Amino acid sequence: MTDRRRRTAPARRHSRTRQITPRTHWLLLSVLSVTLSTALLLQGYTHHMFGITPDDVTGARGRSDAVPAQVTHGGPVIADAARAVHTARLQDRTIALTFDDGPDPVWTPRILDVLRRNHVRATFFVVGTEVAAHPELVRRIVAEGHQIGIHTFTHPDLSRLAPWQRSLELRETQLAVAGAAGVTTALLRPPYSSENDALNDADWSVLKQADLAGYVTVLSSQDAEDWQRPGTDRIVANATPRSHTGQILLMHDGGGNRSQTVAALNTLIPRLEAQGFQFATVGAAVGMAGPVQPAGLGDHLQGMALINMLQAGDWAVWLLGVLMYAAGVVSVLRAAAVVIAARRHRRLRSTGRRGVSWGPPVTEPVSVIVPAYNESAGIEAAVRSLLASDHPVEIIVVDDGSTDGTADLVESLGLPGVRVIRQENAGKPAALNTGLAAASCDLVVMVDGDTVFEPDTVRTIVQPFADPRVGAVSGNAKVVNRGGLLGRWQHIEYVVGFNLDRRLFDLAECMPTVPGAVGAFRRGALLDLGGVSDVTLAEDTDLTMALCRAGWRVVYEEGAVAWTEAPASLGALWRQRYRWCYGTLQAMWKHRGALVQRGAAGKLGRRGLVYLLLFQVLLPLLAPVVDIFALYGLVFLDPVRITALWLAFLLLQFGMGLYAFRLDGERPGPLWSLPLQQLVYRQLMYLVVIQSVFTAVSGSRLRWQRMERYGSLRAPAGAESSGEDRTAAPAQPEPEPYAAVPEPGPYASRPEPRLYGAQPQPWPYVGPPQPTPHDTTHWH
DSSP states (O other): OEEEOOOOHHHHHHHHOOOOOOOHHHHHHHHHHHHHHHHHHHHHIIIIISOOOOTTTTOOOOOOTTSOHHHHTSOSEEEOTTSSOEEEOOOTTEEEEEEEEEOOTTHHHHHHHHHHHTTOOOEEEEOHHHHHHOHHHHHHHHHTTOEEEEOOSSOOOGGGSOHHHHHHHHHHHHHHHHHHHSEEEOEEOOTTOOOGGGOOHHHHHHHHHHHHTTOEEEOOSEEOOGGGOOOHHHHHHHHSOSSSSOEEEEEESSSSOOHHHHHHHHHHHHHHHHTTOEEOOHHHHHTOSOSEEEOOHHHHHHHHHHHHHHHHHHHHHHHHHHHHHHHHHHHHHHHHHHHHHHHHHHHHHTSSSTTGGGSSOOOSOEEEEEEESSOTTTHHHHHHHHHTOSSOEEEEEEEESOSSSHHHHHHHHTOTTEEEEEEOOOOHHHHHHHHHHHOOSSEEEEOOTTEEEOTTHHHHHHGGGGSTTEEEEEEEEEESOOOHHHHHHHHHIIIIIIHHHHHHHHHHTOOOOOOTTSEEEEHHHHHHTTSOOOSSSOHHHHHHHHHHHTTOEEEEEEEEEEEEOOOOSHHHHHHHHHHHHHHHHHHHHHTGGGGGOOHHHHHIIIIIIHHHIIIIIIHHHHHHHHHHHHHHHHHHSOHHHHHHHHHHHHHHHHHHHHHHHHHTTOOSGGGGGHHHIIIIIHHHHHHHHHHHHHHHHHTOOOOOOOOOOOOOOOOOTTOOSSSOOTTSOOOOOOOOOSOOOSSSOTTTTSSSOOOOOSOOOOOOOOOOOOOGGGOGGGTO
8 A cells, every 4th residue: 555645845945954064173173182182292291201300310420531621620610511611610618509400389488588588699490390380489589689590391311312302401491481580591500410520421412512502501519418318417517518619509499308408508508607608699609791681572472381381281181180080980880870770670671571560461553654765775674574573563664755766665565564655855754754644553663764673573662551651662773784893883882882871761761762773652642742853863862852851751671672774884874973963962952941840851851861961972072082181191101000990991891791781682792892992983983972062063954864775684584475465374484583694693692583483363454544633744
């Protein structure tokens, strides 16, 4: 039986809908990713590649043949190292206090307080990363009349670095000082340096390169050894000159606990002054003319930018660390929640024989609506599987303007109880509404044209309607084409992700989606809503949310199994998931009012919508950032700990997978590909969410896209002949399952695949009433 209907307005409207794929957001995302990666690289380099360590860690210094004798035996201030080298000593009874490794937020202020009380000026050789972290301390050092020198940016052993790294270390430190205090300095003290006679050939190459860059190297002539923290008395003894010769005294205001240094200064300065020593900065002690000068505007601005970038990097690392741990905690809590809910759901559903818990068995006939647009590859298998149902059905195939002969193919089969309705292309919602208007039963099942049912699927999915509160039932969709990694990954996603979530939603009474592949509804409830809306691309999600808000309960029936074709290429998968995600966002926005409603609508809003927002929008949006931070941790932090966290997360996913596969009666073999799924497939899904969110924010509207069909479906045994009279109930051959599908088969993973047996006695077909009150031409 065939109805031919012409629908022009919806078709014109859909044909005019222009698909806009915004590109700006990919550029923005790339810029943000590069910026974040650069900031993390800079932060990792400056904080974790080197760092401040005790001065004796470098060990033996090597040969010193290239070091001039006048340097080895000269003064601690070395100038013109690359040309006519000369050195300078301090005058007798002159002490130049020098402090390395700061500024430190705790100890530098205390040392400055001691110096101020004693009216002493000193020289501070600062580390660039510490300058960026505490620029106010550098400003205080300069403001109180002390002298600034640089001690590199990250405190590496310069002799072990390439020339370009040395230049980078000096230049970045100079910029940090210029940005913090508005000055530049010509004074340099290489990390891990000490006295002149400790210089080796590698050190000398550093001094010559520094000279070419305009620096004067300041070594030390006496070491207080406060970095060893030997005690206050010992530091005072080490710092006290053995003669009247002037000394450049090495001490530290950063790099660790300097309480002993502070205490030693309180004793040392008065004692040396009492012995006739005077204190001066390095420049003043050797008569240098202005080693510290005001910075140029360009250097000052670049320095400020550098400081801001480093501080932003510190904040970013802190925030990303918090987000990563928060995401981990939330993921663990979610895993625990879905597993507990799945156990409880199974226990509740397994009480007694199937269907007993819902009430008396539902035996009334069912209308099955199959919207079809260019489904010739699988429509025959889908229709024949429905005819093989052990529950009375009428089948309504709504051809939505197919151009591949879908309607002609179904008509040519001559199958009894199958009705074909043709309409001009108007979209899936319009096709569903056409079928809904033509249906003659109070219960309807909606199934995609790329899906086949098992013999008991229809009977099983309608049993919850024995409870008058139930308005819709979600079935258990399974992937039929599982060959290859992409098929396995989607199979895992369907079993572990979708079905575990549906069990949780069922218990929480906030089911957001009855999938288009297999869902059952009360026809009256749908008509009360005005049919299936076409304002979103996820008409199934929109319809389900509307039912929940109308007070109906939506449940999940895991025993109602349907086999559906999944996308077999990355492009097709992207298009499908893009449409799903974008449509879900549309539906969430449309039904946002449920957040403040009471009753069933409030459960959907405060449970279902919040869950979707958290786990299907926010976490995927943050996931690329967390992944970048994980790579940062592998390179700069503790790779063992980061790897252990990832393995723990993978183990959690694997445990959930094993449990979900056991619940669904599936073999766990495909779970071997779970690590690759986490590394590849998960990233693709995150990009889909990002694309969808930007599309929604930009206000673009997408058109409904038809998925590719691959002909993976097989007609059930016993329903392959066309035109037979179902009233005769002829003898049937031995039943067979669906024909084999490439590795692994759709039913191979089930322990006892259900077989198609003899077709049941037919339900007398009754023609549908005229759909005048609900004529779909008036719905759009």
